[in-house]
Amino acid sequence: GQQLNQSPQSMFIQEGEDVSMNCTSSSIFNTWLWYKQDPGEGPVLLIALYKAGELTSNGRLTAQFGITRKDSFLNISASIPSDVGIYFCAGGSGETSGSRLTFGEGTQLTVNP
Amino acid sequence: EAGVAQSPRYKIIEKRQSVAFWCNPISGHATLYWYQQILGQGPKLLIQFQNNGVVDDSQLPKDRFSAERLKGVDSTLKIQPAKLEDSAVYLCASSLSYTGTQFFGPGTRLTVL
Numbered sequence: 001g002q003q004l005n006q007s008p009q010s011m012f013i014q015e016g017e018d019v020s021m022n023c024t025s026s027s028i029f030n031t032w033l034w035y036k037q038d039p040g041e042g043p044v045l046l047i048a049l050y051k052a053g054e055l056t057s058n059g060r061l062t063a064q065f066g067i068t069r070k071d072s073f074l075n076i077s078a079s080i081p082s083d084v085g086i087y088f089c090a091g092g093s094g095e096t097s098g099s100r101l102t103f104g105e106g107t108q109l110t111v112n113p
Numbered sequence: 114e115a116g117v118a119q120s121p122r123y124k125i126i127e128k129r130q131s132v133a134f135w136c137n138p139i140s141g142h143a144t145l146y147w148y149q150q151i152l153g154q155g156p157k158l159l160i161q162f163q164n165n166g167v168v169d170d171s172q173l174p175k176d177r178f179s180a181e182r183l184k185g186v187d188s189t190l191k192i193q194p195a196k197l198e199d200s201a202v203y204l205c206a207s208s209l210s211y212t213g214t215q216f217f218g219p220g221t222r223l224t225v226l
Contacts, residue, residue, distance in 0.1 A: 042217025
């Protein structure tokens, strides 16, 4: 089946620092999504990408859909304590954010005040 | 707008027992998903419904797992009999249609002893 390799597994940073995480796959995906999951909650959609090469921002978050359609990255600028959580990438087999999703293993982010 | 509701939030059972989880999607959402999230991993799709019909159950272990959405609204996921490796968080998500953004519920944390 399709698999996503997400890195790094965990990050420990100081408040105010920028963060970058990425996902790669041997398979092509038609959509890339980034979710954040807080303890005891379900994942919440942060950014959705629909076209190869697309660069999209949402506040301090920026994500890009790789040209090869096999990778994506997420950047968080000027991190704050509430950015703490687990970030998941997800590749969609269809052409919309509602299509069948394959999730990465997650990046655990810790922000020290 | 109310989010996806799930119950119970926590369940502890012994192996070989049966268990059922309930999900009430966001009002008007035609598509409903059940995911299994093992600790330290990303969610894995078990089954997808479009109204009361199954769209994708290719990753559902059908020898022990079953799910239904009889009236096309709320849904039940059952495990019978449970195994130790079924310990996980079971997430329900819904979307307006199969092309729409998936919104996740808080999940049910199952522990099998």
